[in-house]
Amino acid sequence: MWPRSPEDIKQKICEAFTTPPAECSETLNTENPSPGFGGGTSTQGGSC
Numbered sequence: 237m238w239p240r241s242p243e244d245i246k247q248k249i250c251e252a253f254t255t256p257p258a259e260c261s262e263t264l265n266t267e268n269p270s271p272g273f274g275g276g277t278s279t280q281g282g283s284c
Contacts, residue, residue: 241268
């Protein structure tokens with residue numbers, strides 16, 4: 237499983253462009269959200 241921080245997701249989307257839009261050069265939050273449906277972030281991976 238790959239990280240799912242806003243920055244990681246943005247990078248995956250921007251990789252699909254031949255010429256990335258200007259928004260791809262902006263840096264987003266790099267913290268991974270905590271597992272589940274709640275809010276917050278976590279630096280640890282979740283488990284079931």
